[in-house]
Amino acid sequence: MDPVFASRLRLLRKQKQVSQKKAAEDLGVSQALLSHYENGIRECGLDFVVRAADYYGVSTDYLLGHSNDIMEYDPSRILIEDDDPEDQKMSPRTLLRATMVLWEQIPEDSPLKSRALSTMALTVYQVLWQGVRTGAVPASWSGAPDITARQLHFLMLQMVETMEQEPAGKRRGRGEAVPNPVSTLTRYVYDQLNRYLADLL
DSSP, rough: OHHHHHHHHHHHHHHOOOOOHHHHHHSSHHHHHHHHHHHHHSSOOOOOHHHHHHTTTOOHHHHTTSSGGGTTTTTTTOOOOOOOOGGGOOOOHHHHHHHHHHHSSSSSTTTTHHHHHHHHHHHHHHHHHHHHHHTTTTTGGGGGGGOOHHHHHHHHHHHHHHHHHHHHOOOOOOTTTOOOHHHHHHHHHHHHHHOOOOHHH
């Protein structure tokens, strides 16, 4: 049995936060058999692969190790693997994964959660707006063709200022491990800042 399949099957169950017993019951196999699949001891049939992919919300290609893109099937499920080489470069996938990791860190009752959502939505909308303006995206996608660049800039500044008004809290330890997509994101932003500062000199 391919070790990638076994490893991903195990990781997906942990991501879903279900016990092996519950997953086995939902997938229509015994717990012992699921354990064998997750540990690479036994090889499963194609029907099980399809059931497992549906159950965990991923593509069969991802589950079988033919693709590293878990989002081919369901964009709402993003599995974080610290050793994923795809996270070493900035891409839309890495950005989404970093966003999901950060989102999970913010407590549900924090005002930062809704402010962060508003800021992220506006950032994506700005790309959409520019896409419409340049003809890269259909004009019908904008939803509000009368919004101007100045209005978008104003709204972004207002949102950033609102987020900065969030009271400072106790800082968490610097010794915590940094997930790869977050590390790539911070490195990318610092590189962009340095490039723009260098252009000013």
